[in-house]
Amino acid sequence: MPNYEALEELVVQVRRDILRMVHKVNSGHPGGSLGCTEFFVSLYNEIMELKDGFDMDGVGEDVFFLSNGHISPVFYSVLARRGYFPVDELNTFRLIDSRLQGHPTTHEGLPGVRVASGSLGQGMSVAIGAALAKKLNKDNHLVFSLHGDGELQEGQNWEAIMYAAGNKVDNLIATVDRNGQQIDGGTEDVLPLGDVAEKFRVFGWDVLEIENGNDLKQVVEGLQEAKNRTGRGKPVCIVMTTEMGNGVDFMMHTHAWHGKAPSDEQLETALAQNPETLGDY
Amino acid sequence: MKYTDQGKKDTRSGFGAGMTELGRTNPKVVALCADLIGSLKIETFISENPERFYQVGIAEANMMGIAAGLTIGGKIPFASTFANFATGRVYDQIRQSIAYSDKNVKICASHAGLTLGEDGATHQILEDIGLMKMLPGMTVINPCDFNQTKAATMAIAEHHGPVYLRFGRPKVPNFTPENQTFEIGKALTLQEGSDVTIIATGHLVWQSLLAAENLENQGISVEVINIHTIKPLDDAAILNSVKKTGCVVTAEEHNYLGGLGESVARVLASHHPTPQEFIATQDTFGESGTPEQLMEKYGLNNKAIEEAVLKVLKRK
Numbered sequence: 282m283p284n285y286e287a288l289e290e291l292v293v294q295v296r297r298d299i300l301r302m303v304h305k306v307n308s309g310h311p312g313g314s315l316g317c318t319e320f321f322v323s324l325y326n327e328i329m330e331l332k333d334g335f336d337m338d339g340v341g342e343d344v345f346f347l348s349n350g351h352i353s354p355v356f357y358s359v360l361a362r363r364g365y366f367p368v369d370e371l372n373t374f375r376l377i378d379s380r381l382q383g384h385p386t387t388h389e390g391l392p393g394v395r396v397a398s399g400s401l402g403q404g405m406s407v408a409i410g411a412a413l414a415k416k417l418n419k420d421n422h423l424v425f426s427l428h429g430d431g432e433l434q435e436g437q438n439w440e441a442i443m444y445a446a447g448n449k450v451d452n453l454i455a456t457v458d459r460n461g462q463q464i465d466g467g468t469e470d471v472l473p474l475g476d477v478a479e480k481f482r483v484f485g486w487d488v489l490e491i492e493n494g495n496d497l498k499q500v501v502e503g504l505q506e507a508k509n510r511t512g513r514g515k516p517v518c519i520v521m522t523t524e525m526g527n528g529v530d531f532m533m534h535t536h537a538w539h540g541k542a543p544s545d546e547q548l549e550t551a552l553a554q555n556p557e558t559l560g561d562y
Numbered sequence: 563m564k565y566t567d568q569g570k571k572d573t574r575s576g577f578g579a580g581m582t583e584l585g586r587t588n589p590k591v592v593a594l595c596a597d598l599i600g601s602l603k604i605e606t607f608i609s610e611n612p613e614r615f616y617q618v619g620i621a622e623a624n625m626m627g628i629a630a631g632l633t634i635g636g637k638i639p640f641a642s643t644f645a646n647f648a649t650g651r652v653y654d655q656i657r658q659s660i661a662y663s664d665k666n667v668k669i670c671a672s673h674a675g676l677t678l679g680e681d682g683a684t685h686q687i688l689e690d691i692g693l694m695k696m697l698p699g700m701t702v703i704n705p706c707d708f709n710q711t712k713a714a715t716m717a718i719a720e721h722h723g724p725v726y727l728r729f730g731r732p733k734v735p736n737f738t739p740e741n742q743t744f745e746i747g748k749a750l751t752l753q754e755g756s757d758v759t760i761i762a763t764g765h766l767v768w769q770s771l772l773a774a775e776n777l778e779n780q781g782i783s784v785e786v787i788n789i790h791t792i793k794p795l796d797d798a799a800i801l802n803s804v805k806k807t808g809c810v811v812t813a814e815e816h817n818y819l820g821g822l823g824e825s826v827a828r829v830l831a832s833h834h835p836t837p838q839e840f841i842a843t844q845d846t847f848g849e850s851g852t853p854e855q856l857m858e859k860y861g862l863n864n865k866a867i868e869e870a871v872l873k874v875l876k877r878k
Contacts, residue, residue: 338636346631387663395634397663400654406624407659410631410639413616417592418635437655440624448616 283327283501290558291322291362292497296528297561298358300551302374303542309375309383312538313429314355316460316523319500320427321359328504330422335365335392343422344411346396348404349429349458350384351540356394357381361562365393368562402435404428405455409445412453423511426455431463434472439484445516446485454507456519457481458494462536478520487515494523528555563775564753567735567768571708574672574729578603579708580715581640585611588719590636594629596622596643601731602672604642622647626655630665638666638719644678645671645728646687653693660724661697668718669694673731674704675815676843676860677765677853686848692820694726695793701746702793704728704814704822706767708736710790713744721746728764730815732853735768738788747791749799755785758871759803759810763789763822766813766841766862773867782871792822797829804830809837809874813867815857818842837877839870 295318303309325331329343347356354374361368366380373379380389384399396407408426415422432438445453457477465471474480478488487510491503500521507517525539526532529551532543543551584591585607592614593607599617608615618625622643629639641648648671649656660667671690678686695702701723705711711729718725752767753774762770767788774784785803789796804810810830812823823840830836843860857863 338634340635344634396630396665397658400658403623403627403655403659406627406655407631407634409624410628411634412631413628414632414635414637417613417637420635437623437627440619440621441627444618444621444624444628 285497288322288326288497291326292318293555294557294559295322295355295358295362296555297552297557298371299354300529300543300548301561302354302358302371304548306375307542309354309542310351310540311354311542312462312525312532312536313349313352313458313460315527315529315532316495316525317352317427317458318355318527319495319497320456320521321355323497323500323504324425325359325363327501328508329425337395339395340418340420341422343425344395345425346404346408346411347385347398347427349401349427349432350398353383353385356385360393362559366391371562401429401432402437405438405441408453408455409441409450412450415452423508424453426453428455428457430457430459430461430474430477431468431471433457433474433477442481442484442486449514450516451512451514453516454511454519455516456521459520459522460525462525462539464536464539466536481518481520485515486518487513488518488520491519491521494521495527530554563771565737565771567737569736570733571736572731572733573705573708573711574601574731575603576705576708576711577670577672577715577727577729578606580712581607582610583716584719585614588638590638591719592616592632592637592639594618594625594639594641596620596625596647598643601644602642602670622652623655626652627659629667630659630663633665633667638668640668640670642670642672644685645674645690646685649690649693650687657697661700664699665724666722668725668727670727672729674728675730675765676848676856676862677730677732677815679732679853679856680850682850683847688817688843688848689820690728691792691814691816691822695825699723700793701725701791703746703791704764705790706764706788707734707738709740709742710738710744713742714790717744717746730765734765737768747794747796749796750788750790751799751803752786752788753784755783755807757783757807758875759785759787759807760813760867760871761787761789761800761810761822761826762813763792765815769862769864770813770867772864773871776864776868777871782875784871789822792825795825795829800826800829801834804834804836809878811839811841811867811870811874813841815862816842817845819845837874839874841867841870
């Protein structure tokens with residue numbers, strides 16, 4: 282039984298990290314980061330089998346790829362608090378000479394990151410490649426990936442979705458963050474995605490849905506169920522509905538905070554809604 | 563001439579032969595192809611190593627991403643298709659998922675340049691060297707014949723980092739030694755001379771040797787350098803030669819913008835300004851025709867090289 286209380290404390294602390302990182306440099310993407318906080322916290326602290334330390338090949342452990350790289354704040358915070366690098370380093374987010382680039386990269390050698398992302402639509406192909414390598418290596422561990430819903434407008438995803446099903450890449454769990462928002466507005470207004478789960482299904486994936494991706498229990502149980510469905514001849518997709526800006530009332534129910542930092546006053550309000558739990562960096 | 567044509571062969575078959583060897587000797591090597599197995603000549607690799615081959619279909623963007631992912635887990639992926647689809651079509655995938663991510667992927671591109679022939683300009687990429695050499699960390703190799711392409715294919719498996727390996731479709735003279743060792747970044751002086759240096763890459767190397775033979779008969783002493791590696795460029799070999807000869811002709815099956823000629827010009831401008839003539843396409847697309855007709859029309863054969871040499875000699 283997961284310790285939901287401890288996970289919730291971590292969620293709140295990660296929210297604080299995200300808000301403070303973005304505020305300090307007056308840039309970055311808080312909305313999608315806050316929406317996926319429960320997912321990252323669950324994945325790295327409850328779901329994935331991880332070795333101590335970091336090596337690029339990730340043989341003998343589960344690996345994760347973030348395709349929608351702009352939500353780097355939540356990725357960095359969760360990696361740091363999982364011990365991949367010092368939590369203090371979050372202080373360098375987006376600054377010159379930092380390993381914490383605006384979008385994640387391997388180029389500066391940040392532990393925990395295995396591919397650069399930011400230019401959208403590329404992560405699923407990379408995740409498939411890593412999953413194929415695991416099969417060749419007879420490594421029974423899994424590959425996880427996260428994708429924005431708006432990102433599915435990039436055609437490369439559908440090449441990858443077709444490939445993974447056609448080639449039975451059944452050690453892959455790809456999660457779609459279905460927050461319904463993208464920079465120019467709602468996904469259904471910008472370019473309708475329609476029924477994402479059904480689209481994956483007709484392409485041949487095993488699909489499950491997490492109705493509330495900001496409910497820790499639903500996220501953990503959804504991810505566990507996805508793990509149970511691996512190894513059965515189909516790649517597994519989780520369509521996870523989330524709320525952008527979750528945990529900060531004025532950042533929710535809008536796409537306005539996709540790529541915008543809070544002011545000093547807004548930061549204070551947001552932090553007051555998320556009292557310190559594990560200690561700020 | 564000290565080099566003789568051992569029989570015409572296509573460079574893509576040299577790639578295929580190299581892959582066959584790698585399949586037998588290096589278990590880390592895996593191959594990917596986007597619906598062009600026959601054109602890339604990798605049937606033997608596939609039949610001998612079916613578990614290490616990935617058919618991705620007509621989906622080159624996905625192929626580049628899968629190749630990047632396969633390196634995570636220690637594989638050495640050789641992703642192969644036509645040069646146009648291996649570069650221009652997937653530039654951003656190569657840039658972010660491979661080059662910027664420091665992935666050990668070998669991008670293997672056949673049917674480069676005009677000599678693809680009758681299919682025409684949609685398939686005849688003349689910009690690929692420029693696209694690839696601009697990517698930080700990318701090694702760019704354009705071997706000249708079957709034997710050298712085979713050697714290069716095997717050599718890049720031993721080099722850690724992204725590589726662009728460019729070769730072609732037509733059968734051309736095979737004149738370099740069988741079972742040669744291939745040293746990435748090391749220019750090969752094919753013949754020594756004192757009046758002019760011809761620096762050539764790919765299919766133009768043989769044409770340069772033909773031109774040199776004719777020029778020697780006219781009493782002109784020609785040095786011919788085979789630059790199979792365009793990046794990193796062998797600056798020292800270039801400078802040592804032009805310091806002796808005082809003028810240079812570069813020759814390549816590529817646009818004069820962004821190709822070998824510009825890379826050589828940069829080295830010379832920085833260290834030893836020297837008159838240079840460019841044998842290359844002049845910022846144009848290709849068209850349908852036989853390889854020979856196209857190389858004639860676009861000024862990429864031995865005759866064009868001879869004329870360029872006579873022109874550059876007057877500028878000394």
